[in-house]
Amino acid sequence: GVRVTLIERFHNLLPEGLDPEMAKKVKERLEREGVALVLGDGVSEIHGEAGAKRVITGGGRVLETGFVVLATGVRASNELARRMGLEIGISGGVKVNSRMAASAHGVYAAGDVAEVRELLTGKPILNPFANTAYLTGRVAGINASGGEAELEGVLRSWVVNLGGFKFGAAGLTEAEAREAGFHVLSTVVTVQEKPVFYPDSKPVTVKLIVDSVDGRLLGAQAVGEGDILEKLNLAAAAIAGGFTIEKLLTLELAYTPSLNEVFHPLLVASDALIRLRERKSRKKGSLA
Amino acid sequence: GVRVTLIERFHNLLPEGLDPEMAKKVKERLEREGVALVLGDGVSEIHGEAGAKRVITGGGRVLETGFVVLATGVRASNELARRMGLEIGISGGVKVNSRMAASAHGVYAAGDVAEVRELLTGKPILNPFANTAYLTGRVAGINASGGEAELEGVLRSWVVNLGGFKFGAAGLTEAEAREAGFHVLSTVVTVQEKPVFYPDSKPVTVKLIVDSVDGRLLGAQAVGEGDILEKLNLAAAAIAGGFTIEKLLTLELAYTPSLNEVFHPLLVASDALIRLRERKSRKKGSLA
Numbered sequence: 301g302v303r304v305t306l307i308e309r310f311h312n313l314l315p316e317g318l319d320p321e322m323a324k325k326v327k328e329r330l331e332r333e334g335v336a337l338v339l340g341d342g343v344s345e346i347h348g349e350a351g352a353k354r355v356i357t358g359g360g361r362v363l364e365t366g367f368v369v370l371a372t373g374v375r376a377s378n379e380l381a382r383r384m385g386l387e388i389g390i391s392g393g394v395k396v397n398s399r400m401a402a403s404a405h406g407v408y409a410a411g412d413v414a415e416v417r418e419l420l421t422g423k424p425i426l427n428p429f430a431n432t433a434y435l436t437g438r439v440a441g442i443n444a445s446g447g448e449a450e451l452e453g454v455l456r457s458w459v460v461n462l463g464g465f466k467f468g469a470a471g472l473t474e475a476e477a478r479e480a481g482f483h484v485l486s487t488v489v490t491v492q493e494k495p496v497f498y499p500d501s502k503p504v505t506v507k508l509i510v511d512s513v514d515g516r517l518l519g520a521q522a523v524g525e526g527d528i529l530e531k532l533n534l535a536a537a538a539i540a541g542g543f544t545i546e547k548l549l550t551l552e553l554a555y556t557p558s559l560n561e562v563f564h565p566l567l568v569a570s571d572a573l574i575r576l577r578e579r580k581s582r583k584k585g586s587l588a
Numbered sequence: 589g590v591r592v593t594l595i596e597r598f599h600n601l602l603p604e605g606l607d608p609e610m611a612k613k614v615k616e617r618l619e620r621e622g623v624a625l626v627l628g629d630g631v632s633e634i635h636g637e638a639g640a641k642r643v644i645t646g647g648g649r650v651l652e653t654g655f656v657v658l659a660t661g662v663r664a665s666n667e668l669a670r671r672m673g674l675e676i677g678i679s680g681g682v683k684v685n686s687r688m689a690a691s692a693h694g695v696y697a698a699g700d701v702a703e704v705r706e707l708l709t710g711k712p713i714l715n716p717f718a719n720t721a722y723l724t725g726r727v728a729g730i731n732a733s734g735g736e737a738e739l740e741g742v743l744r745s746w747v748v749n750l751g752g753f754k755f756g757a758a759g760l761t762e763a764e765a766r767e768a769g770f771h772v773l774s775t776v777v778t779v780q781e782k783p784v785f786y787p788d789s790k791p792v793t794v795k796l797i798v799d800s801v802d803g804r805l806l807g808a809q810a811v812g813e814g815d816i817l818e819k820l821n822l823a824a825a826a827i828a829g830g831f832t833i834e835k836l837l838t839l840e841l842a843y844t845p846s847l848n849e850v851f852h853p854l855l856v857a858s859d860a861l862i863r864l865r866e867r868k869s870r871k872k873g874s875l876a
Contacts, residue, residue: 430850431843439838451838459842468842530818532842533852537822540839541829550727550739551828554747554756554820555719562718564821 304335305363307355309342317458318467318521319474321488322507325523329465374428376413389415391426398450400440408444410436419453419540420472420518421480427454457536459529466528470536471519474509485512485580487572491565493526495557502526508535508545508569512577515544520566531565538566545570592623593651595643597630605746606755606809607762609776610795613811617753662716664701677703679714686738688728696732698724707741707828708760708806709768715742745824747817754816758824759807762797773800773868775860779853781814783845790814796823796833796857800865803832808854819853826854833858 312323313330327337338361345356346368355363376393387403389395393415400408412428414436432454442449459468477484490505504524510517520535522528538548548570555562594601600611601618615625626649633644634656643651664681675691677683681703688696700716702724720742730737747756765772778793792812798805808823810816826836836858843850 429843431840434850435838435840455840457840457842459844459847461844461846466847470840470842527815527817529815529842529847530821533818533822534825536841537825537829537831537839540835541825541831543825543829547828550723551825552719552723552743552745552758553824554745554758554817555717556747556749558749559747559754559817562722 301334302366305338305365306330306335307338307341307343307357307363309340309358311340313337313339317456317469317473319486319507322467322469322505322521322523325505326467329462333462374412374426376415376426376428378413381409381413389424391415391424393424393426395424398452399443399448400436400451401443406444408440410440414440416451417453418472419455421476422453423480425454425456427456429456429458431457455536455539457532459532464525466525467521467523468528468532469519469521470532471517471539472509473519473521474507477509477511477518482518483512484518485510485573485577487569487576489565489569489572491563491568492561493524493565494560498558504528504531504565506531506565506569508566508573510545510573512580515546515573515577517543517545517548522565527560534564534566545573549574589622590654593626593653594618594623595626595629595631595645595651597628597646599628601625601627605744605757605761607774607795607797610755610757610793610809610811613793614755617750621750662700662714664703664714664716666701669697669701677712679703679712681712681714683712686740687731687736688724688739689731694732696728698728702728704739705741706760707743709764710741711768713742713744715744717744717746719745743824743827745820747820752813754813755809755811756816756820757807757809758820759805759827760797761807761809762795765797765799765806770806771800772806773798773861773865775857775864777853777857777860779851779856780849781812781853782848786846792816792819792853794819794853794857796854796861798833798861800868803834803861803865805831805833805836810853815848822852822854833861837862 312320313326314323341357341359344358347354351366353365353368378388381394387395394402394409394413396402396409396414400410402409411433415424416427418425435451439449439451455470457470474486486509488507490503492501493504494501502525504526507521509519517538522531549567553564600608601614602611629645629647631643632646635642639654641653641656666676669682675683682690682697682701684690684697684702688698690697699721703712704715706713723739727737727739743758745758762774774797776795778791780789781792782789790813792814795809797807805826810819837855841852
């Protein structure tokens with residue numbers, strides 16, 4: 301094994317993808333695996349030769365290490381586009397319409413360099429993931445060759461698999477939803493993936509973020525060892541389909557005890573949100 | 589191990605849930621596991637003592653066996669409802685409205701005894717599965733205690749797990765969709781669950797059934813060793829959400845190579861269906 305120290309400038313891991321209470325689950329898991337975490341402190345200097353590096357953080361920590369892996373974020377490589385005189389969006393990506401057509405006739409952009417729209421807010425963003433590269437590439441290719449295809453927006457669906465421990469999200473985080481002006485209601489539920497009489501039954505944690513006015517699903521996050529991809533992709537379809545928590549709660553999903561529980565975690569969370577909303581509106585009533 | 593012979597009166601396994609080409613995948617797997625299959629032939633007689641039974645089929649086959657397991661279908665136990673004078677539906681289940689209220693005031697029915705509506709056709713059916721019992725029980729309970737809840741219909745989502753080999757469906761089979769009057773287009777795709785450079789990458793087979801007029805998803809079936817539940821529950825949400833294959837094809841799903849492929853099997857199938865529809869319309873055009 302290799303002793304690992306993870307330095308993150310933000311106070312939470314994955315601040316753009318997970319809300320703090322979900323990021324905490326990932327942090328706890330990393331710590332249990334023996335990863336040392338330095339949060340809220342950035343790297344300011346790296347010295348030394350290969351095999352003997354010294355890392356100095358902004359907060360003054362000094363770490364001696366064999367090697368350093370850098371992950372410093374993603375920026376669109378828009379130089380070619382600039383030189384071509386193409387319009388660049390506020391995200392730094394090439395500005396395109398829903399057909400992935402850039403500002404010059406006959407030019408299309410796709411993948412990490414193209415600015416896309418977040419489906420729920422319409423906000424122009426970069427979404428440098430393989431799935432988006434695939435979707436935008438397909439649309440750009442069809443249109444460039446004379447066909448007709450459109451991409452309305454992206455959900456920023458993502459999943460990470462750390463040796464069987466998985467986490468990911470689809471749609472807006474709670475912070476983003478509030479920032480976008482939604483009246484947000486959210487809940488986190490932890491339930492067993494399948495009935496407890498299965499020795500390999502594991503807990504799964506799901507967070508749902510909804511609009512408290514119309515009950516529409518805005519975002520979902522999931523963490524655990526079970527079938528996290530299933531929860532995230534189901535949530536992605538529900539978000540893209542404009543599902544409310546009431547609609548989710550009557551969605552008939554497949555069930556067999558050796559794979560899952562009869563009351564799906566997303567439905568458990570929807571039920572909790574409906575009760576939460578009722579309690580809140582009753583409370584408001586009694587104050588009036 | 590126990591030597592097993594499976595006798596099925598119909599010519600395909602699970603004729604109400606899987607179309608023949610998908611049922612064939614299940615048949616092949618059972619045969620590979622050493623299960624002897626007798627299809628298209630029913631049991632007409634069972635003789636003998638515990639531990640020494642003789643089974644005689646309608647076709648005249650004679651099988652000597654240690655024990656017999658019977659699975660003879662499900663019928664609603666509606667006797668109490670009849671004695672109460674409640675209206676019984678054509679399925680044999682207690683007739684209820686979307687609030688699960690039976691024909692007499694203050695009486696609700698839920699679970700295997702209650703007739704539900706198939707979501708896409710509105711057809712009254714029995715859907716004797718745990719997930720439906722849960723959904724109908726919840727709605728009946730809320731309404732019986734003075735609340736308000738409704739269940740529009742069911743998708744008949746189901747999944748079976750045979751020691752890691754899974755199969756299931758959501759929505760209409762192709763046969764049912766045709767019978768219901770839809771202009772049906774369907775395809776079956778077999779793709780690798782995750783990139784082939786993973787030694788545990790397994791094939792998964794997905795069938796999509798869509799309306800060829802508006803492209804709306806009507807049903808899905810999936811078979812394989814991978815994450816079949818994920819495909820089925822995603823399909824269930826897409827069916828309930830009224831998704832077309834065009835909408836499915838731009839749905840951004842989570843991806844990480846250790847779990848799945850970047851182009852989701854449901855999107856691969858949607859793409860295939862869009863091409864199939866184009867070829868068909870071109871062919872029609874050239875004949876005109």
